[in-house]
Amino acid sequence: MAQKTPFESSGKNKTTTYNEAISYYENIAKTYPQAKLFTYGSTDFGKPLHLLVLSRDRVFDPIAIRKNNKRILLINNGIHPGEPEGIDASMMLARDLLKTDQLPKDVVICIIPVYNIDGSFNRTSTSRANQNGPIAYGFRGNSKNLDLNRDFIKTDSKNSAAFQLIFNSWQPEVFVDTHTSNGADYQYVMTLIPTQKDKLNSILSAYLTKTLVPDLYTEMEKKGYPMIPYVNSFGEIPETGIAGFIESPRYSTGYVALHNTIGFMPETHMLKSYDLRVDATYKLLQTYINVVQRDAKIIGENKRKADEFVAAQKEFLLEWKLNKTLANDLSFKGYESGHKASEVSGADRLFYDRSKPFTKTIKEWNNYEPATSVQKPVAYIIPKAWDRIIDLLKLNNVRVDELKSDVKVPVESYYITDFKTSAKPYEGHYLHSAVKISPVHHTLQYYAGDAVVYVNQKTNRFIVETLEPQATDSYFNWNFFDSILDMKEHYSAYIFEDTAAELLKNNPELKNKLAAKKAADADFAKNGAAQLDFVYKNSDYYEKTHNRYPVARLVTDVKLDLK
Structure with missing residues (x-):
């Protein structure tokens, strides 16, 4: 069976609706015994999260999969439904892997068809004002108007709780969360945010930086989609340099790093045509599968070592800061920019001239301490x-x-x-x-x-x-x-004045403490209410x-x- 996706049937300018995606995956699961569609929990929209699992061995129990030393790759789509490339790319990829009998031997692939189900139903053609297609798409916020890519710790949404149930049941070694960028103009279709290397466990980080990321770049270049790190510009334009993105645990990749999972946020460029953005996402997901299959043994061993390391670890880092003195050079393919008078305000406005592409060396700051x-x-x-x-x-x-x-x-x-x-x-x-x-x-x-x-x-x-x-x-x-x-308790000053006087009379240590505070703080020495409060807060009357x-x-x- 070669079921076409709505994206393909539309001439590659429409993205799939939620109902179409689930119907498509249900059909795939009925057709191919190597595919199974699960549901988990609920979402704020009242529907469960779906998870398509592709397993060459037809084993669909995560405990048995880990026992058989298989890797698990989790792909999350539609966390921002206005950025839907992954929704369409994953549907085609799942079909093609099954149809051509090319499921990897040592990797089980898990796909969340649409994470923000709520937002996917809020479908318009205007909420992404800076984006080039598709014709219609969902909205960034869910039905509680929450950005689900800020909800992985606070878990205000049922979506987040259902995702965490999926993630912690399957415990993937590699996680990919598909996105679309918003920002500067440049030549690349695909940009990439890996888990920030300095806050990832060092065992995983060594493999990420020395092997996984370089190989993703090499393979995508071969497939016609050279990549660049996510263009997080220091100034108005990329030539001023870009900074590595530090994703705290509120974000999907920051959350998975807490569990020693290597995470990625691929970000296609919003101004490229939708068909190219989907194709680049398809090829990148394909590349992840190939590399994880190739390195299945070492990825599994690294995860085991990282888990052991963290279990015994004594010191934990809680915050990081960017080292602005350390930078490396990046070859960057951009467009010449300039300023001209705005037709709206008359003030100077930025513009990019696509008739003037360039390749320049720019600075990247990506060392966090x-x-x-x-x-x-x-x-x-x-x-x-x-x-x-x-x-x-x-x-x-x-x-x-x-x-x-x-x-x-x-x-x-x-x-x-x-x-x-x-x-x-x-x-x-x-x-x-x-x-x-x-x-x-x-x-x-x-x-x-x-x-x-x-x-x-x-x-x-x-x-x-x-x-x-x-x-x-x-x-x-x-x-x-x-x-x-x-x-929860306080005092009436006119009553506590007498109590405080008695406390000072019977407690020389407290009396000396008050005197020292008055001697050190001239404003405090003039403020009777503050002194009374000081006595209260240094007494047994103050709630501990x-x-x-x-x-x-x-x-x-x-x-x-x-x-």
């Missing part, structure tokens, strides 16, 4: 009240133990002493950043059913980068714990849970009675 790090604890203890966090950890294959009985435990707690919060909402949240902490060692009461997460697992990076509040995409920064940041981060660190290996 550690900015914040932390030593892992023996375990984290999470009170059972914070069940959303516990559920997300379990969804990500984190082993979570539970206390069998009530117990007092010596722990290290963080008090949040400072942070910045965005002035405007971002993806439904007012993000925190620049978190400052003050660690305190004390003994806290815990109760039967409270969660204990030991940091000796292959999922350690996920554990640490979500639970340490200083991490870029920590649960704290995504507002999961904002209720600890305001006080205010600003205390509720996820505690077990820093000594105390034996706990666990279920």
Whole structure:
């Protein structure tokens, strides 16, 4: 059977609708025993996520596949349904691999037909104002108006939870998330964002930078689609140089890196014709399959070693900064640019002249260095009240133990002493950043059913980068714990004045502490209300849970009675 896709039938200028894609894949699964279509969870649109699995051996159990030492390649399409090349390319590729009996021997291919189902139904021809086709396409936001490529940690959407169920069930070694770019004009049809090399596990990064990425570039050049790194310009035009993209765990490739999976975001160029963009995506996906098949053994061995390394790792990096002093040269095929008067405003506007192509050497800055790090604890203890966090950890294959009985435990707690919060909402949240902490060692009461997460697992990076509040995409920064940041009790000043006087009379240490603060801070010395508040906050009347981060660190290996 050689079923044509809607893209092919339309003369290669239309993209497939969600219903057409699922019907197509259902037909493929009925026709070929090497294909099986699964459904997982639900989405905010009320439909499940589908997953087409192509297995030459007709084994469709991920545990059995891993036991048989096969690699798993996961392809995600339509996270932004206005960037639909992968939707159409994957349909043709699956058909062609099955029809010609060319499924790889050592690689099982998993394809999510359309991830943002919600957005794919919101179909227009105008939401991507800068894009050259197709005729109609979906919308970037889902039905909650969430950008799903910012939702891999906070998981505000059901789509994200369903994706994480797929990802953590199949545990792919390589992940590809298909996209379309938006930005400068240049000659390339395809650009590429690999997982940022400096924040990927070093074992995986060595293979990525020395073998996988160079071979992808070489093979795509042979297929007529030379590539360039994603054009993340430092200035107005690419000639000013480009910077490597640092994808934090909110993004798909940043998320998969927490699980020691090598991730890619291929970005076709929005101004190239749609047929070329689909063809380039098809050929790139084909290239991934060929390279992963060729290197199946070493990719599997690297993943095993990386998981072992992370399970034993003691120090974890939480933030990175770009080294702007280190750059390498890139040969870049662009177009001459210039400025002319805008017909709208009369002001100068940028334009590119496609009649003047050039090849120039430009700078690429792509070296990231550690900015914040932390030593892992023996375990984290999470009170059972914070069940959303516990559920997300379990969804990500984190082993979570539970206390069998009530117990007092010596722990290290963080008090949040400072942070910045965005002035405007971002993806439904007012993000925190620049978190400052003050660690305190004390003994806290815990109760039967409270969660204990030991940091000796292959999922350690996920554990640490979500639970340490200083991490870029920590649960704290995504507002999961904002209720600890305001006080639940206070005082009436006219009453507490007498209480505070009595406290100072009976506590010389507190009296001296107040005097030292007044001597060091002239404004404080003139502010009676501030001094009264200082006494309150240094007394037993002040609630100990205010600003205390509720996820505690077990820093000594105390034996706990666990279920």
